[in-house]
Amino acid sequence: MPTETLKPAETATPIPRAPMPPAFVEIDRLNFFYGEKQALYDISLGIPEKQVTALIGPSGCGKTTLLRCLNRMNDLVDVARIGSGEIRIDDINIYDPRVDVIELRKRVGMVFQKSNPFPKSIYENIAYGLRLHGIKQKSQLDEIVEKSLRGAALWDEVKDRLHDSGLGLSGGQQQRLCIARTIAVEPDVILMDEPCSALDPLATAKVEDLIQELKARFTIVIVTHNMQQAARVSDYTAFFYLGKLIEFQSTRDIFTNPKNPQTEAYVSGRFG
């Protein structure tokens, strides 16, 4: 790994986590590139455990890129590479060559911007991940499928048609099915990439309520374009601009008492 871009430790910003619960995911001076183009500059951020952390910022600021670094989904992009820095979970750098990406992704689940249920039955959508984890018994599968669907506030709507295609559901239901699929395998962290951007306000409200419930069990990182949404659902908010982390505060502070003028301009709607 090239180290020429790694700044000396003393000049790097310390990981801001003072008033926060312990960080579950530690992002430490991360520099990230697409080919020659740098997408993330020196990001240091501690994502607190069992809280909702929102990543906000204008388009192209790198928030989705950062999110996809957390479960190494960026590995799928040929030209993507980490220039320097680490992302640590349980004090293990997830970009260490010894890390099993498959195990990592089992612990760091993801919900995508465009709901992507598999073209299988609702039941199979959830059972798929469970089978990957070696759960094969029908009774266990049944139990977890029900528990996950209840957890995603979808059970009552689909309990009579578990064996119909997941694609027959409405957009909001599909997204909640994807959430159910993700929580079924009991990850530690759930990454959400603009999970409500394609949903109408009612469906959005349901998903937002769901996020509030889920944070008791999971560490949640959510990327959103919608500042009201960040204000509603998150406990902590990180503002990104042009690949740099500008400010990371409790959500209340970011929206009411931002320290950085750029943050203030963005959250008050003056640009972005």
Added chain:
Amino acid sequence: MSESSYFPPRRSILRKPSWAARLESSFFVLLRVATYGVLLAAAAIFIDIGWKGGRVVFQAAPPFINVPFLTQAPETLNVFTLDGQTVKMGDRDFRAYKAANPEKLRDVHVSTYVYSAGGIFPNIVGTVLLVLGSMVIALALGVCSAVYLSEYAKDGPFIRLLRLSIANLAGVPSIVFGLFGFGLFVVAFDWNVSLIAGWFTLAFMVLPIIITASEEALRAVPKGLREGSLALGATKFQTIRTNVLPYALPGILTSSVLAIARVAGETAPIMFTAAYVVRDQMPWQVEQWTDFFFQGVMALPYHIYVVASKIPQNDYTSDVQYGTAFVFLFTVAAIALAAILLRARMRKKYRW
């Protein structure tokens, strides 16, 4: 409101006659005539074969289908005049008849026409065997290559060269594939003229079709499904096996339908590698099961070639030609229909 505008003054939205409009409508007529022309040509071919071949395969009396034509091997036709009547007999019947009544045929002139009696059953069987075997090989190799190219290979000069070669392979004439198969499988591998040599030759011929179409089908599977599966902790292979390939199968089967038609119809690749003009045993009449793969077979397209160009032409051979062509079209249509039905079932199961 600005005084000067770059735009011409507003015109009425009513249509005005103009040369451009006339040109457009005449061009439209041209397109339509071209399409109908193609349709007409295809119809002429099908009606010709259907009419003349249908008369051979179907008959007015029960059981309405010319069963011997579909269930017997080709034979030599013997035609002679006996007691003022024209008698037509297949070779086997003729010999039996001659042995039974040697004096009756003493001074009778008998004309013989090769391959004009009996049927084309071994040819049907041979063609079906060739199609099935070569499609299994072509699909196995083709789908694996397509998965590698679209899912694993990183784009680079080598992969680009590979794709270019595959595209070029599609343009190689089938006779070249035939000679290639002859040189490699028949001579170098010492497989002789055999089913297996024909299978591989035909499979290589349709590989470009299968690879290209399968790659398209794999690419058409939304990226979100792959990501959703990987994000759940599936390996790449698990993802491809359970959440990419099944959804691509209908598209892959579409390419197979095209490939089936080509495999069944091509004569050049099998004439050196797998096809016999005539063979007495049926493919399952082998001593050991391994011999099955190393026997030549009779095949419909090669039979058409032989009866149309290698023997003297007359009314009797014409019947065989049209009958064989008709059965050939029907066989290909039946195999293709099976593939289409399979695809429809899969589409119903996996829809995205």
